[in-house]
Amino acid sequence: MTTDGNDPVEANRKAWDQAAPYHRANRHADLLSRFAEPGYSCLDDIATERLRALGVQGKALAQLCCNNGREVLSARNLGAARGVGFDQAAAFIVQAQELAAAASVDCEFVATDVNRIAADYDGAFDIVMVTIGVFGWMPDLNRFLGTAARLLKPGGCFFAYEQHPIVEIYEPGEPEEALYSYFRREPFVETESLDYYGNAQYEAETHYWFHHTLADILTGCIGHGLAIEHFQEYPNNISSANMDVFENRTAQLPLSYSLVARKAG
Numbered sequence: 001m002t003t004d005g006n007d008p009v010e011a012n013r014k015a016w017d018q019a020a021p022y023h024r025a026n027r028h029a030d031l032l033s034r035f036a037e038p039g040y041s042c043l044d045d046i047a048t049e050r051l052r053a054l055g056v057q058g059k060a061l062a063q064l065c066c067n068n069g070r071e072v073l074s075a076r077n078l079g080a081a082r083g084v085g086f087d088q089a090a091a092f093i094v095q096a097q098e099l100a101a102a103a104s105v106d107c108e109f110v111a112t113d114v115n116r117i118a119a120d121y122d123g124a125f126d127i128v129m130v131t132i133g134v135f136g137w138m139p140d141l142n143r144f145l146g147t148a149a150r151l152l153k154p155g156g157c158f159f160a161y162e163q164h165p166i167v168e169i170y171e172p173g174e175p176e177e178a179l180y181s182y183f184r185r186e187p188f189v190e191t192e193s194l195d196y197y198g199n200a201q202y203e204a205e206t207h208y209w210f211h212h213t214l215a216d217i218l219t220g221c222i223g224h225g226l227a228i229e230h231f232q233e234y235p236n237n238i239s240s241a242n243m244d245v246f247e248n249r250t251a252q253l254p255l256s257y258s259l260v261a262r263k264a265g
């Protein structure tokens with residue numbers, strides 16, 4: 001792993017804390033007013049349908065890398081009885097708490113590296129969720145999936161709704177030419193803006209993105225005793241707007257996927 005001696009998790013934390021004021025400037029007021037409407041959900045049809053199929057109503061749900069909490073709050077509005085969001089960027093946890101207050105929804109937000117989530121949460125959740133843009137921040141995917149597994153109750157489900165890793169062989173917005181190996185192990189070292197809401201351009205703190213193949217993800221789940229019971233690929237872009245050009249092509253790539261893996265009961 002080439003991170004020039006830097007701790008990639010700490011570097012990524014700094015980069016996300018730096019991004020928080022840009023997200024606040026570009027999107028926060030809008031989200032505050034949307035969450036003030038009772039029952040608001042930002043989740044799209046695919047995520048909503050999958051959570052309903054998992055019987056989210058009345059369940060305890062954790063979201064790993066929850067950012068500003070909009071998705072775990074939406075899951076609470078879909079009927080989850082308990083919601084806990086974990087993210088190591090403390091500045092985003094503040095925004096999540098503000099959104100929870102606007103929604104009048106009881107939801108717990110914890111500022112922590114996901115790999116350091118306290119043992120108090122072990123076995124506490126029926127559903128552990130990750131959504132778009134999480135696996136790539138993890139230098140140690142196996143450890144991350146182990147964390148998801150330990151947080152689940154017996155019989156609970158890990159639910160991932162993520163960008164498809166095949167698109168990482170391309171530069172964002174450049175679908176004509178594949179530039180990177182699908183089997184790449186070196187991290188992408190980036191200083192590009194992380195403002196995927198407002199697309200503000202600024203020089204970001206150096207951050208590290210780790211490509212993981214689908215096999216890494218699926219076998220990682222299996223290795224932690226999470227049995228795959230749903231997996232589906234979609235032509236939909238759920239990532240940033242500059243990936244929209246990858247949609248509606250004759251030679252269509254899968255752009256996203258949903259995965260459900262269940263812990264033994």
Ligand SMILES: C[S@@+](CC[C@H](N)C(=O)[O-])C[C@H]1O[C@@H](n2cnc3c(N)ncnc32)[C@H](O)[C@@H]1O
Nearest residue numbers: 016065067087088089112113114131132133137
């Ligand atoms: C792309 S955002 C997730 C976006 C979210 N799905 C949404 O749509 O709002 C990725 C998040 O992962 C968090 N993150 C990255 N590495 C982390 C780690 N080791 N522990 C906890 N959070 C982490 C970042 O702080 C950031 O908020």
